[in-house]
Amino acid sequence: LSTPSSVGDAGEHALIDLIRRRLPPAPSWIHVGVGDDAAVVEPARNTLDVFTTDALVEGVHFDRAFTPPEAIGHRALAVNLSDLAAMGATPRAALLSLVLPAHLLVSEVAGIIDGLLALAARHRVQVIGGNVTQTSGPIVIDVTAIGSLRRRQALTRAGARPGDEVWVSGWIGSAAAGLGALAHGDPAGIGLALEIPIAAYLTPEPRVRLGQLLGRNRAATACIDLSDGLADGLRQLAAASGIGMVVTGETIPIAPGARQWFTAQHADPVRAALRGGDDYELLFTVARRRRSRFASVRRLIGDLPVTRIGRVTDDGEARIEYAGGVESVGDGYEHFR
Amino acid sequence: LSTPSSVGDAGEHALIDLIRRRLPPAPSWIHVGVGDDAAVVEPARNTLDVFTTDALVEGVHFDRAFTPPEAIGHRALAVNLSDLAAMGATPRAALLSLVLPAHLLVSEVAGIIDGLLALAARHRVQVIGGNVTQTSGPIVIDVTAIGSLRRRQALTRAGARPGDEVWVSGWIGSAAAGLGALAHGDPAGIGLALEIPIAAYLTPEPRVRLGQLLGRNRAATACIDLSDGLADGLRQLAAASGIGMVVTGETIPIAPGARQWFTAQHADPVRAALRGGDDYELLFTVARRRRSRFASVRRLIGDLPVTRIGRVTDDGEARIEYAGGVESVGDGYEHFR
Numbered sequence: 001l002s003t004p005s006s007v008g009d010a011g012e013h014a015l016i017d018l019i020r021r022r023l024p025p026a027p028s029w030i031h032v033g034v035g036d037d038a039a040v041v042e043p044a045r046n047t048l049d050v051f052t053t054d055a056l057v058e059g060v061h062f063d064r065a066f067t068p069p070e071a072i073g074h075r076a077l078a079v080n081l082s083d084l085a086a087m088g089a090t091p092r093a094a095l096l097s098l099v100l101p102a103h104l105l106v107s108e109v110a111g112i113i114d115g116l117l118a119l120a121a122r123h124r125v126q127v128i129g130g131n132v133t134q135t136s137g138p139i140v141i142d143v144t145a146i147g148s149l150r151r152r153q154a155l156t157r158a159g160a161r162p163g164d165e166v167w168v169s170g171w172i173g174s175a176a177a178g179l180g181a182l183a184h185g186d187p188a189g190i191g192l193a194l195e196i197p198i199a200a201y202l203t204p205e206p207r208v209r210l211g212q213l214l215g216r217n218r219a220a221t222a223c224i225d226l227s228d229g230l231a232d233g234l235r236q237l238a239a240a241s242g243i244g245m246v247v248t249g250e251t252i253p254i255a256p257g258a259r260q261w262f263t264a265q266h267a268d269p270v271r272a273a274l275r276g277g278d279d280y281e282l283l284f285t286v287a288r289r290r291r292s293r294f295a296s297v298r299r300l301i302g303d304l305p306v307t308r309i310g311r312v313t314d315d316g317e318a319r320i321e322y323a324g325g326v327e328s329v330g331d332g333y334e335h336f337r
Numbered sequence: 338l339s340t341p342s343s344v345g346d347a348g349e350h351a352l353i354d355l356i357r358r359r360l361p362p363a364p365s366w367i368h369v370g371v372g373d374d375a376a377v378v379e380p381a382r383n384t385l386d387v388f389t390t391d392a393l394v395e396g397v398h399f400d401r402a403f404t405p406p407e408a409i410g411h412r413a414l415a416v417n418l419s420d421l422a423a424m425g426a427t428p429r430a431a432l433l434s435l436v437l438p439a440h441l442l443v444s445e446v447a448g449i450i451d452g453l454l455a456l457a458a459r460h461r462v463q464v465i466g467g468n469v470t471q472t473s474g475p476i477v478i479d480v481t482a483i484g485s486l487r488r489r490q491a492l493t494r495a496g497a498r499p500g501d502e503v504w505v506s507g508w509i510g511s512a513a514a515g516l517g518a519l520a521h522g523d524p525a526g527i528g529l530a531l532e533i534p535i536a537a538y539l540t541p542e543p544r545v546r547l548g549q550l551l552g553r554n555r556a557a558t559a560c561i562d563l564s565d566g567l568a569d570g571l572r573q574l575a576a577a578s579g580i581g582m583v584v585t586g587e588t589i590p591i592a593p594g595a596r597q598w599f600t601a602q603h604a605d606p607v608r609a610a611l612r613g614g615d616d617y618e619l620l621f622t623v624a625r626r627r628r629s630r631f632a633s634v635r636r637l638i639g640d641l642p643v644t645r646i647g648r649v650t651d652d653g654e655a656r657i658e659y660a661g662g663v664e665s666v667g668d669g670y671e672h673f674r
Contacts, residue, residue: 008673015673031385032493035577037423037562038389038484040491043380048368051465052375053432053481057472086374095390097434097479102673128388134673135394137474142434144390144481147375154377156369225374240372336345336352336439336471 007109007134008102015109015132019096022113023127030093030128039128041093047148050089054079054227058138066182069111070118071202072141077116079227080145081123081206082280086225088155088215089147091123091208096130099140112141123208153215155223155284157240164221164285166245166310168253169207172230173269174200176276177258180265193257200255204280210301214284219293223284231274231329233283234318241285247310247329249322274320274329285312344446344471345439352446352469356433359450360464367430367465376465378430384485387426391416391564395475403519406448407455408539409478414453416564417482418460418543419617423562425492425552426484428460428545433467436477449478460545490552492560494577497622501558503582503647505590506544506618509567510606511537513613514595517602530594537592541617547638551621556630560621568611568666570620571655578622584647584666586659611657611666622649 007015019034026033032040043049056062056076064072077094084091096116100109120127125145178201181194207225214220222241226233230252238245249270254262262269286294298306318329344352356371363370369377380386393399393413401409414431421428433453437446457464462482515538518531544562551557559578563570567589575582586607591599599606623631635643655666 011673032424032491036493036495037420037560038387038426038482040424040426040486041386041388043386049378049380049386049483050375051378051430051432051481051483053434053466053479054468055434055436055470055477055479057436057470057474059473060471083374087369087377089375089377093388095388095481097390097392099392099394099436099477099479100673129390131391133392133394134397135475135477136396137394138472140392140436140472140477140479142390142392142436142477142479144388144432145375146386146388149377154369156373158373223374336348336437 005105006102007100007104007106010106012132018106018110019113022117024121026126030126033128041128044092044148047150050084050087050147050149051144052080052083053142053144054083055140055142057140063183067202069108070115073112073115074119074203076141076143077119078204078206078280080143081208082225082227084145084147085206085208085211086155086223086282087149088153088211089149090212091125091145091147093126093128093146094120095144096127097142098130098132099135100132101135101139104139149215153218155211155215155220157222157224157237160222160237160241160243160285160312161287162243162312162314164287164312165308166247166285166312167306167308168281168283169210169304169306170281171200171253171255171258172279172281173258173262173273173276174255175204175278176272177261178202179278181261193260196255197257197261201278204278206280207282207304210282210304213297213300217293217297219286219290219297220284221287223282226279226281226283227277229275229277230283231331234329237283238316238318244313244315244317245310246313247320249320251307251309253305253307342442343439344437344441344443347443349469355443355447356450359454361458363463367463370465378465381429381485384487387421387424387484387486388481389417389420390479390481391420392477392479394477400520404539406445407452410449410452411456411540413478413480414456415541415543415617417480418545419562419564421482421484422543422545422548423492423560423619424486425490425548425560426486427549428462428482428484430463430465430483431457432481433464434479435467435469436472437469438472438474438476441476486552490555492548492552492557494559494561494574497559497574497578497580497649498624499580499649499651501622501624501649502645503584503622503649504643504645505567505620506547506641506643508537508590508592508595509616509618510595510599510610510613511592512541512615513609514598515539516615518598530597533592534594534598538615541615543617544619544641547619547641550634550637554630554634556623556627556634557621558624560619563616563618563620564614566612566614567620568668571666574620575655581650581652581654582647583650584657586657588644588646590642590644
């Protein structure tokens with residue numbers, strides 16, 4: 001008689017109905033959407049398909065104690081849109097695989113879906129299918145994102161060449177500081193400056209527009225998103241392109257609130273920002289001869305800051321220059337480590 | 338110095354390397370494969386894209402006590418290829434999301450990958466991306482399968498009309514009997530007849546060829562795969578098409594070993610077969626005026642049996658006729674129930 005309160009009370013079919021009721025009407029390029037064995041989609045004209053998948057696991061990627069359901073849903077889609085952005089792709093559709101414990105409240109599932117669909121709507125992403133499964137363990141939200149791009153506009157990790165400039169979007173280390181502040185509370189005297197890092201952690205903004213512009217203008221030689229930290233991004237880009245990189249520590253853009261937080265934790269802000277994950281900013285390289293193309297991109301991206309932090313070298317290593325010398329960038333976040 | 342034995346010892350990068358080393362060379366239609374932020378794929382010419390995602394959860398969909406790693410990998414892909422088959426699509430590619438506990442052995446991960454890739458090779462499916470994540474809970478293997486089909490050849494669930502014949506491929510209830518035999522052991526006197534049901538459970542064969550032929554010849558009016566049992570399939574097809582169905586109980590094809598198993602459990606074989614999940618056969622409807630098209634399909638599918646089990650009605654319910662009367666088909670498997 002009353003609304004079922006837990007996933008176990010509601011059942012699989014009721015959960016699927018809950019999701020379907022929240023979906024906007026399907027556009028005409030979706031021939032078969034949610035509710036059949038598979039989705040059937042008209043490809044975008046004269047483009048290549050782009051696919052990525054990434055899972056969020058409760059206790060590993062988020063803690064329900066301080067992550068609202070809407071933020072969990074937002075992040076589950078954002079990490080995938082960030083991967084599409086790093087390829088220069090335009091997002092189109094997503095598949096949603098929910099692995100849920102029976103004790104989870106239906107209202108929390110609704111919140112997760114609402115957070116995901118709000119971000120989807122802003123980027124015109126259609127949820128075209130998925131599945132709901134039970135588990136005896138933590139929540140797993142696995143999203144597959146589908147995008148498109150034109151031939152020769154893919155931003156791979158492999159095109160950086162010695163002499164290219166190294167750029168990064170937004171602010172680095174904010175999500176790590178925000179996560180720290182959420183997990184450990186706000187120490188006395190720091191106050192409101194943590195709101196921006198906390199928002200950076202809870203609701204990261206995938207840099208879809210920047211990625212599209214870099215790809216369309218062929219302004220970048222290589223690109224990666226910073227899911228596992230700037231240090232990891234620098235190493236991955238260097239390895240994939242077969243080059244080295246040197247970054248000037250003091251040029252790394254660290255937001256004031258994040259800098260305050262790291263300092264309050266007696267951590268060096270630059271090293272903490274390098275190591276911290278979950279920023280979902282774009283790290284990319286620009287050839288000197290493409291500077292004018294990149295200038296056009298900068299005029300079109302609006303308020304999003306982009307910062308030059310270093311240059312590509314030919315020595316095969318990713319290094320950082322501090323006032324005191326040069327050292328390896330170190331490791332980023334790696335699962336099982 | 339020795340090979341790492343657990344996932345936690347090996348780390349994420351080593352696991353990704355293990356998977357990449359097992360992949361066959363990428364064909365030219367994969368512009369960017371495993372190892373970048375996302376995969377970039379040339380769409381098949383003059384076709385629509387077809388997408389599906391389905392997760393296997395340890396303890397829910399498989400029990401490691403009696404499911405070898407290779408069978409886990411096989412099933413994770415098979416359930417997705419079965420969804421593509423039910424749309425009439427040709428499978429092309431897959432994304433693989435692995436959520437793994439740190440204590441899992443690397444050799445087990447290798448077995449899972451080998452089982453998945455062996456099935457992928459037989460169906461010319463390329464693994465183009467994925468991710469590896471840790472968990473404190475059970476193994477989750479989430480696969481997204483990507484296929485293609487020509488315009489107007491999609492086999493949806495919605496096209497069945499009163500008077501159509503109801504057909505099913507293969508044998509029904511075998512996987513349920515095989516799972517029962519694996520979980521509870523082989524009772525005395527039944528002997529080797531359980532090998533076929535056990536294989537049906539461990540390594541189900543997705544009916545890709547049958548689905549393609551039904552779609553290309555436009556021989557079927559509606560189609561669904563039997564992941565959650567024949568009863569569930571009949572109800573889903575009836576609901577999606579807005580029709581009813583009546584199935585003759587004694588015509589349901591139950592393999593001899595499965596019939597023996599159900600009888601030994603003091604269960605009515607027909608009711609047990611109706612309720613049992615995991616068969617991954619195709620349930621489809623054929624219009625009388627398309628009988629000759631369907632006859633062509635039957636000539637082309639080789640050894641796979643197809644059996645007519647009933648007819649479509651206009652009364653909105655899915656029912657089964659026994660010698661003693663007519664009753665509702667009942668429920669199939671539903672998560673959280």
